[in-house]
Structure formats: C-alpha cells, structure tokens
Amino acid sequence: MATAWKPDCTENAKHESVENMKTFFTNHETSEVVRKMGKEDREGVLSWCSEGQSIKTERTIASDSKPAPCALSKTHYNKPVCKDHKRVSSHKLVIQYIVPCMNSYGLCIVDNFLGNKFGDKILQEVITLHGCGKFRDGELASQKSGTNKSIRGDKIMWVEGNEPGCENIGLLLSRMDRLITHADGRLGTYTIRGRHKAMVACYPGNGTGYVKHVDNPNADGRCVTCIYYLNKNWDAKENGGILKIFPEGKSYVADVEPIFDRLLFFWSDRRNPHEVQPAYATR
DSSP: OOOOOOOOOOTTOOGGGOOEEEEEEESSOOSSBOOOSSOOOTTSSOOOOOTTSOOOOOOOEEESSSOOOHHHHSOBOOOOOOTTOOOOOHHHHIIIIIHHHHHHHSEEEESSSSOHHHHHHHHHHHHHHHHTTOOEEOOOTTOSSOOOTTTBOOEEEEEOSOSTTOHHHHHHHHHHHHHHHHHTTTSTTOOOOEEOOEEEEEOOSTTEEEEEEOSOTTOOSEEEEEEEEOOTTOOHHHHBOOEEEOOTTOSEEEEEOOOTTOEEEEEOSTTOOEEEEEESSOO
C-alpha cells in the first residue's frame, strides 16, 4: 500500500481548526511496505465505537435525479459502548460494510472510527505539528513548487507516523493498514502493495478550497484514497468545506461533511472527481 495522509491546523489553532489526514494506497511497491497482519492492537479489535454517546446518523448524499443509495445515505456507526456491548472487529467491518460499499459505489464512510479518546490524541499531535512551522502550500501535480491558491488553498505537511510526537498518528495509520489488508483481494482487481506517507492538511478559511480534481489522473499506482477528519463541532451550513464527490456515470453526488472521527474511502482514479468547497472557518 502507498499512503498520503493529511492533518491540518493553523497557528494558535483550537480543536475546530484541524481538517484531516489523507492517505493513498497503491497497487505497486513503494518506499513503505504495509504492516503485516497477525498482531491485533492493544485493544484486540478495531475501536470505532461512540464512547458511550448516542450517535445521530446524517445524510451525506445529495441526489441530482435519483434517491441516494441507502448504504451511503446512512453512514455506518456503532452503538454506544456498555458493559455487554462488543466492539465490531476490523475484519467484520471490512467484509460486511467497507468492501460492499466500495465495490458498489466507489466510496465508503465510517463514522466514530476511533472514538473521542483516540481522536483527541491525534488532534493534539496535529496541532503540535502545525505549531512547528513546517506546513507548506499544497502543490499541484503539474508543477514542481508553489501553487495557485485559487485552485488549491490548503497548507500541508507529510509524516511517516513514526516521528517523535506522532505516536497516535502512527496508531491511526496502523488501523488503516489493517482495514486495507483485510480488504486486499476484494477491492476490485487490485493487489495492494504499499502506501504513501500521511499528508496533514489545513484549509485556513477565508473561502479557501480545492477545485474539482482527480487524485490519480495518470495511473501512477495509487488506487484508494483514505481521509480521516479531525474537525470538532463543524457546521457545514455556516462553515462550508464539504467534500463533494462526483462518482463517474452516477446520477448522484456525495456531499461529505468533514466531521470529527469520520473515515472516508474512495477510488483515487478518474472514477471519483471531487472538490473541497470553500471553507469559511479553518478546516
């Protein structure tokens, strides 16, 4: 698998000011090999529960001419944690939900992926990263340096997940690796070999966004894009910043709000043109 993650944040940012971490998985060998399966994490199973709070599902698809597919309209989430409640394993989540969604619709949304406790730890690491002053303007694939801010307005930083102060980011990446490893061989015809670094990204507000584009328009090996969002109390009606996906050949578009602890998968190639709509708060 090859991966590219993105966490964002701005100077003196609060929780609400962080956007997401974006990852690309690829179907050829890259500089980083996917961690092997076999060892469960310290919790034994994927922790994507709601940490004792009831979760309200929200509609994430805006239909152009047809009703939205039910599997996308009602995002996958777990029940509140209690003594008798068992967490869903990563394998079950992949086989019963992620793989069918990806193969049917080309995208998949998982809410309450890690829970508030781990999500907050990742958020704090991202805020600290942003404070180090190493974020740079996001670049366009067609140019070596610099960017046109009218096309792409984010600030980004690349991380491996094993740097000092990135322990929880590394845990997030290992969870994602586990999901993709379970799904390997079941996602279309891909055999996934590696992933890129994590791209940590922030849109600083003031109407910044990213115009309609494709992550991998030139068949460079990237096949699955994965985004983890870190925005707390995000109000899309007021703050904008929705990720709009236009699945090729479909009569609907997917409007994905960048809410805290939400995980998103979609094909990286020309099947999924997408845009980040203007954000009017730090996203």
